[in-house]
Amino acid sequence: MSTAYSPIDQRLLLTNVEWPTYERVLRDLEGRHLRFNFDRGQLEIMTVSAEHERVKKLLARLLEVLTEVLNIPVLSLGNTTFRREDAARGLEPDECWYIAHESQMRARDEIDLVIAPPPDLVIEIEISRSVVDRMEIYAALGVPEVWRCDGRTLIVEVLADDGRYIESDRSPAFPHVPLSGIVEHVNQTKRALSGRFASGLGSLLRSHNAAGQRRRCVQAGFSETGTSEACAEARP
Secondary structure: OEEEEEOOOOEEEEEOOOHHHHHHHHHHOOOOOOEEEEEOOEEEEEOOOHHHHHHHHHHHHHHHHHHHHOOOOOEEOOOOOEEEOOOOEEEOOOEEEEOOOHHHHOOOOOOOOOOOOOOOEEEEEOOOOOOOOHHHHHHHHOOOEEEEEOOOOEEEEEEOOOOOEEEEOOOOOOOOOOHHHHHHHHHHOOOOOHHHHHHHHHHHHHHHHHHHHHHHHHHOOOOOOOOOHHHHHHOO
8 A cells, every 4th residue: 555645634544454444434533524536446545625615505405495495305424435336436415415315325334336326416525526426426326416616616527327427417316506697606605604605595595486386377367367376376
């Protein structure tokens, strides 16, 4: 096993690491503020910056508001370690959620990716960058959707049939949410208090939902001044 250390990035890279050693390191360093990336014998142990954590928490709050406003059940597992020995890969997402599989996963205390699905959505903050390719690890684990943010821009990538991620202008987890409006809101409120951020985003989403409901009512043959209860509730 060989070692490379970067004091600037506070990163330790180990090579030729066996799977049992990786699992032992996870156990021995559990609870530490560290991130572990394992990719076929390479083990990267690194810290993350305060800016990395700030943006991560901001986007996690965004997802909380999204699911609350849209009334979507969700299971949040934060930076839980996900790994598969048969793929020889493992990592901790910055944040992750089960959405489509929430009901299937809500009661599980342990997650074995050999028999259970991976998280439906993960957030990948690319401020404290890794040497190991984390996107390749996500692909090997079968994560269907990744939101990538470098602190300035947010892009959505979805896992294609060929095992590679492709950029998408819509989120499969939230197909009717205007991502462009959300990105603009995040950029405008990056330094705002969390309460102001949540309130503003909630208003944005409620306005979008009401407009969408009105369009659906018109398409169904109701006028905006008709007697449909749903249409009446959707009127501004």
